[in-house]
Amino acid sequence: MTDxxxxxxxxxxxxxxxxxxxxxxxxxxxxxxxxVPRYDEFEKNEMVDRASWEKAGAAxxxxxxxxxxxxxxxxxxxxxxxxxxxxxxxxxxxxGIVLHNxxxxxxxxxxxxxxxxxxxxxxxxxxxxxGAIAMTEPGAGSDxxxxxxRAEKDxxxxxxxxxxxxxxxxxxxxxxxVVSKTDPAQGAxxxxxxxxxxxxxxxFERGRNLDKIGLKAxxxxxLFFNDVRVPTANLLGHEEGQGFVQLMQQLPQExxxxxxxxxxxxxxxxxxxxxxxxxRKAFGKPILDFxxxxxxxxxxxxxxxxxxxxYNDCVTRHIAGGLDPATASMAKxxxxxxxxxxxxxCLQLFGGYGYMNEYPIARMFRDARVQRIYGGTNEIMKLLxxxxx
Numbered sequence: 001m002t003d004x005x006x007x008x009x010x011x012x013x014x015x016x017x018x019x020x021x022x023x024x025x026x027x028x029x030x031x032x033x034x035x036v037p038r039y040d041e042f043e044k045n046e047m048v049d050r051a052s053w054e055k056a057g058a059a060x061x062x063x064x065x066x067x068x069x070x071x072x073x074x075x076x077x078x079x080x081x082x083x084x085x086x087x088x089x090x091x092x093x094x095x096g097i098v099l100h101n102x103x104x105x106x107x108x109x110x111x112x113x114x115x116x117x118x119x120x121x122x123x124x125x126x127x128x129x130x131g132a133i134a135m136t137e138p139g140a141g142s143d144x145x146x147x148x149x150r151a152e153k154d155x156x157x158x159x160x161x162x163x164x165x166x167x168x169x170x171x172x173x174x175x176x177x178v179v180s181k182t183d184p185a186q187g188a189x190x191x192x193x194x195x196x197x198x199x200x201x202x203x204f205e206r207g208r209n210l211d212k213i214g215l216k217a218x219x220x221x222x223l224f225f226n227d228v229r230v231p232t233a234n235l236l237g238h239e240e241g242q243g244f245v246q247l248m249q250q251l252p253q254e255x256x257x258x259x260x261x262x263x264x265x266x267x268x269x270x271x272x273x274x275x276x277x278x279x280r281k282a283f284g285k286p287i288l289d290f291x292x293x294x295x296x297x298x299x300x301x302x303x304x305x306x307x308x309x310x311y312n313d314c315v316t317r318h319i320a321g322g323l324d325p326a327t328a329s330m331a332k333x334x335x336x337x338x339x340x341x342x343x344x345x346c347l348q349l350f351g352g353y354g355y356m357n358e359y360p361i362a363r364m365f366r367d368a369r370v371q372r373i374y375g376g377t378n379e380i381m382k383l384l385x386x387x388x389x
Contacts, residue, residue, distance in 0.1 A: 002275055003028075004089050004267035011305060013312035015078040015319055023064065023079050027086035030059050035092045039217060046209050047171055047219035048095050050130075056097055057127035063105050070109070071122030076319050077102070077253065081260050088264020091360055093367050094217030096169040100124065102257050103250070104131030107177055107193065111236040111246055120175060120195070129197075132173035134164040134223055135247070144179065144247060145188045149225065151180035156232050158182075158194055160225040163207075166374070170221025171209050174198045178225065179247070182240040191243035193236040196228060203228040214366030251376070252328035256314055258375045259331035262339040262368075263311045266304050269364050273297070273346040293349060300342050307338050326388035333381035336371035343368045 004010070016024075034055055035048070042048045056062055064079040066072025073079065080102045087095055108120050123129040140146035149162025160180060167173070176196045183190035198204050207222025237246065274297065277287040287293050314331045317323040347354035347361045354361050372378045 002268065002272045004271040007271040007274055008267055008301070008304070010267065011308050011312060013315060015076075015312075015316055016082075017078075019075075020078045020082050023060075023075070024082035024086050026059070027061055027083045028090055030056070030061060031086055031090035031092050031095075035095055036090055039092050039094075042094065042217040044216075046211075046216055048217055050127075050172060052095070053097070053127040053130055053172070055127075056095075057125060061101075062097060062127055063101055063121065063125035065102070066105055066109060066121055066125060070117050071125035072105075077256075077315060078319055080257070081315055084257055084260040085264045088261055089268050091268060091363070092217070093261065093265065094215045096130075096172075096218050098257060098261065099133070099168050100131040103254050104133055104175070104177060106250060106253065107133070107236060107246065108195070110250070111193070111242070113233075115233075116195070116236070124175065129175040130169055130172045131175050131177070132167050132169040132223075133177045133179070134167050135179045136164060136166045138163060138165050144191070144244065147179050147181060147191065149178065149180045150184065151178070151182050151192060151194050153182075153232065154229065157229045158232055158234070160194065160196065160228040160230065162225050164223045164225075165207075165221075166210065167221050167223050168374075169219060170223055171206060171219035176223065177236070179243060182243075186241060188244040189241045191247075192240045193243040193246055194230060195234045195236060196225075196230050201228055201230070212370070214363070214369060248325070252323055252325050253318065254375050255328040255332035255381070256318055256323065258371060259311055259314065259328075259335040262335035262371055263304075263307050265364055265368060266307060266335075266339050266342050269343045269346045269361060270297075270300055270304050272360055273349050277349055287349065296345060296349065300345060303338055303342065307335050311335060324388075326385050329376075329381040329384040332375060333372075333378040333385075336368075337378060339368050339371055 060073050061083055063072040064075045065077055068074040084098050105124050108117060124131055137147055151158040151160045176198060178194050178196050180192055180194050181190050182192040203226040205224040210220045212220060277293055280287050314323055343364050347365050350361055353359050356362060
């Protein structure tokens with residue numbers, strides 16, 4: 001299995017201290033031993049099996065940045081980044097632990113009560129609970145103020161009604177953070193985040209596992225809430241109406257992690273392409289000996305290095321608490337745009353073989369496309385950046 005860290009001279013970030021580097025090595029070995037050999041099976045089944053989630057939990061790869069008192073490993077986002085990069089470098093991009101770790105768990109850590117944190121985070125860390133966040137609806141994507149799902153008080157419970165779509169981990173998830181309207185008349189100020197434990201929840205239904213272009217190994221689903229009753233104690237935050245602010249506070253990390261997924265695939269695509277052009281011959285000599293190949297790879301290596309340095313800087317700023325939403329949006333849009341461009345250019349160097357599913361570059365070509373859409377489209381990212389001018 002091609003290791004980009006061995007083929008490419010990757011710039012080392014200041015945050016890649018010894019324990020982060022050790023976690024990366026351990027995560028990459030785990031992916032190579034446990035996930036890669038079965039990844040074609042997972043793609044065919046359109047989900048990674050639950051046993052693999054539990055193995056990841058036992059290996060310490062779930063909730064690495066959560067405090068030890070809540071079952072996590074006590075790390076920082078640097079540790080989450082190490083796991084993100086290990087997944088991307090191993091080529092198992094459909095394993096949905098990234099969202100579970102660095103999106104779902106932080107909502108509970110930052111906004112949950114002490115009881116909520118003690119109840120849910122340790123079970124997320126073992127894989128007993130698999131997390132999802134239900135934002136997108138059939139009629140509301142990047143415009144989160146437009147959600148229609150209602151959560152109405154009924155004594156000491158909420159009754160949740162609505163539907164969600166494109167939900168990552170949707171077939172497996174048994175802890176879902178639902179973006180709901182608790183007061184539709186208040187617009188953004190009427191949005192709340194409510195946690196639903198789905199096991200045994202009357203009125204909760206999973207729709208089909210959606211048939212996607214790429215990321216086939218990730219279960220992405222429709223979810224339906226029909227008078228689902230959950231305790232009012234499952235509200236995240238001290239009062240209703242805080243959901244939109246909570247989402248805005250956490251979206252920079254979501255956008256940064258998408259940038260991390262992008263740079264990891266960029267590096268893997270470049271590494272497997274360099275391997276290929278050294279071995280494949282045309283007109284009696286390796287493809288690498290042609291000047292066009294050399295110039296093209298020189299350009300791509302330069303762009304990949306610029307992307308890596310930018311990403312490393314963003315992570316440094318994020319760990320220090322200084323990554324602003326505009327810069328996170330830059331990382332998301334620019335790195336995913338570069339990802340699409342670079343993977344396409346690398347596929348071209350494979351010739352006809354690049355179009356064959358048996359070659360990893362073909363899977364990368366498919367998997368890369370959604371990166372410019374989820375987490376807020378790249379067009380939305382540009383609008384957010386423009387507002388900071």
